[in-house]
Amino acid sequence: MRRIVLVIGLLLGLALTVERSVLAQPTNDYTLEAVVTGFQRPIEFIQAPDDTGRFFVVEQRGVIHIFQDGEVLSTPFLNIMDRVTVLNNYDERGLLGMALHPDFTENGYFYLNYTRQKDSATIIARYQVSDDDPNVADPDSEYVLLTVAQPYDNHNGGQLAFGPDGYLYIGLGDGGSAGDPLNNGQNPRTLLGSILRIDPVSREPYTIPEDNPFVDGVDGAPEVWAYGLRNPWRFSFDIETNDLYIADVGQNKYEEINFVEAGTAGGLNFGWNVYEASHPYRGDLIGGATMPVAEYDHSKGCSVTGGYVYRGETMPDLDGYYLYGDYCQGTVWWLKRNEEGRWETALLFDTDMQISAFAQDLSGEIYILDYRGGIYQIVPE
Numbered sequence: 001m002r003r004i005v006l007v008i009g010l011l012l013g014l015a016l017t018v019e020r021s022v023l024a025q026p027t028n029d030y031t032l033e034a035v036v037t038g039f040q041r042p043i044e045f046i047q048a049p050d051d052t053g054r055f056f057v058v059e060q061r062g063v064i065h066i067f068q069d070g071e072v073l074s075t076p077f078l079n080i081m082d083r084v085t086v087l088n089n090y091d092e093r094g095l096l097g098m099a100l101h102p103d104f105t106e107n108g109y110f111y112l113n114y115t116r117q118k119d120s121a122t123i124i125a126r127y128q129v130s131d132d133d134p135n136v137a138d139p140d141s142e143y144v145l146l147t148v149a150q151p152y153d154n155h156n157g158g159q160l161a162f163g164p165d166g167y168l169y170i171g172l173g174d175g176g177s178a179g180d181p182l183n184n185g186q187n188p189r190t191l192l193g194s195i196l197r198i199d200p201v202s203r204e205p206y207t208i209p210e211d212n213p214f215v216d217g218v219d220g221a222p223e224v225w226a227y228g229l230r231n232p233w234r235f236s237f238d239i240e241t242n243d244l245y246i247a248d249v250g251q252n253k254y255e256e257i258n259f260v261e262a263g264t265a266g267g268l269n270f271g272w273n274v275y276e277a278s279h280p281y282r283g284d285l286i287g288g289a290t291m292p293v294a295e296y297d298h299s300k301g302c303s304v305t306g307g308y309v310y311r312g313e314t315m316p317d318l319d320g321y322y323l324y325g326d327y328c329q330g331t332v333w334w335l336k337r338n339e340e341g342r343w344e345t346a347l348l349f350d351t352d353m354q355i356s357a358f359a360q361d362l363s364g365e366i367y368i369l370d371y372r373g374g375i376y377q378i379v380p381e
Contacts, residue, residue, distance in 0.1 A: 023336055023338035023339070023344050025346075026315075026317045026318055026321065026334065026348070028315060028317055028380050028381070029380070029381035030315065030348065030349055030378055030379065030380060030381055031349075031378075031379060031380075031381040032351065032368060032376040032377070032378060032379070033376060033377045033379045034374060034375075034376055035067075035367065035374075035375045035376060035377050036057075036067050036070075036072065036374070036375050037373055037374040037375070038072070038373055038374075039057055039059055039065070039373045039374075039375070040059050040060075040061055040063075040373065041059055041060040041061060041087070041094075041356070041371055041373075042057055042058065042059055042060075042356065042357070042369045042370075042371070042373065042374075042375060043058055043059070043060050043094075043095075043096060043097075043158075043356050043357050043369065043371075044056070044057070044058035044097065044098050044357055044359065044369070045057055045058075045067075045357070045359035045367055045369055045375050046058070046098060046100065046359065047361045047362050048100070048104070048105075049100065049104060049105060049362065050105050052068065052134075053068055053069060054066050054067070054068045054135070055067040055068070055361075056077060056098065057072070057375070058095060058097075058098050059095065060087060060091075060094035060095055060096065061081060061084065061087055061094060061095070062079065062080045062081035062082075062083070062084035062094065062095045062114065063076050063078070063079050063080075063081060063095075064076060064077040064078040064079075064095075064098065064137070065077060066135050067375075068135075073135055075135070075136060077135060077136060077137050078127065078136075078137040078139060079139070080095070080112075080114070080139060080142075082117070083114070083116065083117055083123075084114045084115065084116075084117055085114075085115040085116065085117050085120050086117065091153075092153070092154040092155065092156055092176075092231075093115040093120055093153060093154075093156055094114065094115060095112065095113075095114040096113050096114060096115070096156060096157070096158025096159075097112065097113035097114075097158040097159050097160040097171075098110060098111065098112055098113075098160060099111045099160035099161055099162055099168065100162075101126075101162075101201070102162055102166055102201070107128070108128045108129030108134070108137075109126055109127070109128055110126070110127055110128075110129075110137070111124065111125065111126050111127075111145075111160050111168065111200070112124075112125050112127060112160070113157075113158050113159070113160050113170065115150065115156055116147075119149075119150075120150050120153060120156075121147055121148060121149050121150055122146075122147070122148040122150055122156060122157075122172065123144055123146075123147055124144070124145045124146040124147075124148075124160070124170060125142050125143060125144045125145060126141075126142070126143045126145060126200065127139075127141050127142055127143075128141040143204070143205070144205070145198070145200055145204075145205040145206050146170075146196075146198075146205070146206070146223075148172060148191050148192070150175060150176065150192075151175045151176060151177075151182060152175055152176025152177045153176060154173070154176040154177070154231075155173030155174050155175060155176040155177075155230065155231040155249075156172070156173050156176075156231075157170075157171035157172040157173040157229075157231060157232050157233070158171060158233070159171035159232060159233075159234055159235050161235065161236065161237065163197070163237055163242075163244075164237055164242040164262070165209075166199075166201065167197050167198065167199050167209055168197070168198050168199070168200050168206075169195055169196065169197055169225070169235070170195065170196040170197075170198070170223075171195050171229075171232040171233075171234075171235055171246075172191055172192050172193065172194055172195075172196065172229075172232075173192065173193065173229070173230060173231035173232065174192050174193035174229070174230050174231065174272065174273070175190075175192040175193070178251065178252075179251060179273060179281075179282065180193070180230065180272065180273035183273065185227065185228050185229060185230060185271075185272040185273045186227070186228060186269070186272075186273065186274060186286075187227075188214060188219065188220030188221065188224045188227045188269075189219075189220055189221055190221065191221055191223060191224065193227055193228065193229050193230065193272065194221075194223075194224045194225070194226060194227040194229060195224075195225050195226045195227075195229065195232065195235070195246070196223040196224060196225060197209060197212055197223065197224075197225035197266065198223055208222040208223065211265070211266070212224070212225060212266055213225065213265065213266040213267030214267075225266040225267075226260070226266060226267070226268045226269075226270065227268075227269055227270070228268075228269040228270035228271045228272050228274075228289065228290075229246070229248050229270050229272055230248055230249060230250065230251065230272040230273070230276075231248065231249040232246050232247065232248050232249075232306075233247055233248075233249050233303070233304065233305055233306060234247050234305055234306030234307070234357060234358065235247065235306055236306060236307065236308045236309070236358075236360070238262075238308075238309040238311070238322075239309070239311050239360070239364060240309070240311050240320075241262055241309075242262035242263075243259065243260065243261055243262050243309075244259070244260040244262075245257060245258070245259055245260075245306060245307075245308075245309070245322050245324075245335075246258040246259075246260070246270070246306065247304045247305060247306025247307075247324055248270065248272070248292075248304070249303050249304055250276050250277060250298075250304070251273075251276050251281065252298065253276055253277075253279065253297055253298055254276050254277035254278075254279060254295050254296070254297055254298070255277070255295060255296050255297075255298075255301060255302075255303065255304035255326070256277040256278075256292035256294070256295045256304065257292055257293055257294040257295070257304070257306070257322075257324060257335060257345075258270050258290065258292050258293065259292075259293045259343075260290075268290045269286070269288060269289050269290060270289065270290050270292075271286070271289035271290065271291065274286050274289065275289060275291070277291075277292050277295035278291045278292060278295060293335070293337075293343040294333075294335050294343055294345045296326075296333075300326065300329065300331065301326030301327075301328050301329040301331055302326065302327070302328040302329070303326060303327040303328055304324060304325075304326060304327075305324065305325045305326065305327050305355045305356065305357060305358065306324050306358070307322065307323040307324040307325065307358035307366065308322070308323060308358055308359075308360040308366055309321065309322045309323075310322075310323060310364065310365075310366055311360075311364030312363055312364035312365035312366070313363065313364070314365060314379060314380060315378070315379075315380055318334070320336060321334040321335065321336045322334065322335040322336065323335075323348065323358065323366055323378070324358070325351075325355040325358070325368070326355065327354055327355050327356065327371070328354075329350075330350060330351035330352050330353045330354065330355055331347065331350055331351070332347075332348045332349050332350070332351065332355070332368070332378075333345050333346060333347055333348055334346060334348045351368070353368065353370040353371075353372070353374075353376075354370060354371035354372055355368055355369070355370065355371075356369045356370065356371035357369040359375070365377060365378075366378050
């Protein structure tokens with residue numbers, strides 16, 4: 001199933017032709033093993049941080065299921081279809097993200113990112129597991145932390161993740177339409193086109209971390225940690241190094257992967273809508289923009305889906321490799337920085353899936369979610 005074809009090397013954001021790899025190539029063949037199928041538009045697969053073996057399966061329509069011991073429990077964990085945008089045949093709105101509180105096993109708190117049914121505004125809300133059944137959440141426990149108006153019906157972002165610093169990171173797209181007509185990407189005073197960073201743990205609804213780049217609110221919104229993004233569709237922290245990888249869906253020519261090394265201060269500008277990936281898109285060029293470490297054009301796909309750095313045990317030759325894919329083509333690539341500091345990326349394998357998301361379990365193994373309903377684990381062939 002696997003084909004290794006070196007396609008892009010990036011150094012300081014500039015595309016290079018790589019004639020010789022100095023990085024050890026993955027040596028095994030890989031395949032996909034079905035874990036469970038039958039869902040409607042799955043977009044997340046999250047393992048509970050306990051010894052139950054439970055996984056939460058998030059469906060875009062507004063339902064969360066529990067998968068445990070090879071079966072999907074008959075009663076959904078949560079159903080909020082009455083508050084989530086009713087989806088069209090193709091729709092970027094809906095229930096788009098879930099993150100478990102760092103102390104989930106003690107307090108039962110979790111956070112959701114969804115678009116509201118009445119006006120498609122983005123809602124960031126906290127929920128809690130019910131008192132009498134750990135496999136059922138209380139829909140009446142909703143506590144809204146943040147509401148963000150959406151000017152159009154697409155580019156909603158949706159990712160939620162607690163970082164290694166204990167803060168909640170929130171991905172928001174530029175507000176939609178085409179080409180960012182409101183110039184939200186280059187405006188850190190709006191929450192759109194950004195990754196937000198808040199502390200929902202210390203005090204309700206949340207506080208602003210003291211080291212956020214615009215904490216004083218003068219040059220940007222206090223919640224904004226990074227900006228210049230079009231539609232970040234999945235970001236993740238390497239569970240070993242704490243480095244951050246951000247996949248940003250492009251306009252009509254290029255898809256990109258951005259990298260933030262652990263310990264980097266906030267305030268990075270990833271360039272949209274002045275740049276699409278590393279290429280000029282609109283307006284006067286700007287200095288100081290952070291260029292992607294990998295990109296591909298639309299001859300290879302049309303919508304990037306961000307993944308995870310592999311840290312499992314079943315495929316040791318992939319240790320430290322970031323895996324990502326394309327929703328339209330079903331392609332899966334790897335990405336890693338070599339000993340010379342140059343980024344290398346190559347095709348890992350092709351699928352016939354609409355890759356809506358990747359997932360990572362507590363042991364570091366990686367899964368692929370097919371938007372048509374299935375969840376699959378990457379395993380040695």
